[in-house]
Amino acid sequence: MRIDIITVVPEILKSPFEASILKRAIDKGIVEVHMHNLRDYTDKSYNQVDDYQFGGGAGMVLMIEPIDKCISTLKSQREYDEVIYMTPDGKTLNQKMANGLSLLNNVIILCGHYKGVDQRVRDVFVTKEISIGDYVLSGGELGAAVLCDTVIRLIPGVLNNETSALTDTFQDNLLAPPVYTRPAEYKGHKVPDILLSGNFPKIETWREDEAYKRTEQLRPDLLKD
Ligand code: ADE
Numbered sequence: 001m002r003i004d005i006i007t008v009v010p011e012i013l014k015s016p017f018e019a020s021i022l023k024r025a026i027d028k029g030i031v032e033v034h035m036h037n038l039r040d041y042t043d044k045s046y047n048q049v050d051d052y053q054f055g056g057g058a059g060m061v062l063m064i065e066p067i068d069k070c071i072s073t074l075k076s077q078r079e080y081d082e083v084i085y086m087t088p089d090g091k092t093l094n095q096k097m098a099n100g101l102s103l104l105n106n107v108i109i110l111c112g113h114y115k116g117v118d119q120r121v122r123d124v125f126v127t128k129e130i131s132i133g134d135y136v137l138s139g140g141e142l143g144a145a146v147l148c149d150t151v152i153r154l155i156p157g158v159l160n161n162e163t164s165a166l167t168d169t170f171q172d173n174l175l176a177p178p179v180y181t182r183p184a185e186y187k188g189h190k191v192p193d194i195l196l197s198g199n200f201p202k203i204e205t206w207r208e209d210e211a212y213k214r215t216e217q218l219r220p221d222l223l224k225d
Pocket residue numbers: 086087088112130131132133134135136137138139140143
């Protein structure tokens with residue numbers, strides 16, 4: 001998968017891709033992530049990419065021209081499956097959406113900033129609008145990082161058996177069961193006996209029951225779907 005991220009603050013997006021699972025996915029060649037600074041696509045003085053909104057009102061708006069230039073340059077080099085715009089009024093990201101996106105080859109992610117982008121960008125170029133939750137971030141960059149993390153870890157070959165995404169919370173619309181590691185007893189707090197029994201079919205049943213119980217208790221809304 002190739003991900004091209006368009007942003008006015010590429011600095012915010014560096015570190016998530018420089019460590020841990022995302023770095024490994026890039027090093028293994030399973031995913032390519034390219035940052036594009038919108039300021040490199042403007043002819044205006046001071047690398048201006050935003051302007052006041054028509055009709056008045058507080059807050060700057062990202063202009064269509066530099067975004068058009070950046071997206072057109074990318075599209076002249078390869079086909080893209082989606083042009084995603086990160087915005088609080090987009091569809092709220094969930095595991096099902098991440099599963100679908102992990103199957104794509106080439107994706108552009110556009111990060112909004114200030115008051116957002118000129119509506120014509122959304123009308124003309126954007127194919128999907130995604131929010132990471134009902135709260136407002138200073139820009140789409142942290143949203144893009146969250147989206148990339150949740151999608152990249154699902155691409156085959158990124159996680160190994162030990163970290164398989166198949167047993168993640170939400171993967172069956174269930175929260176994950178509790179997990180324990182050594183020591184088997186800590187200051188009187190014991191690991192459930194079943195997990196030490198070596199009876200793997202029974203352990204599997206226990207985990208399924210616990211996942212269901214936990215979901216019923218903490219997220220009953222998930223069981224309604
Ligand atoms: N940009 C600002 N707020 C956002 C959010 N909640 N999700 C995605 N992008 C955003």
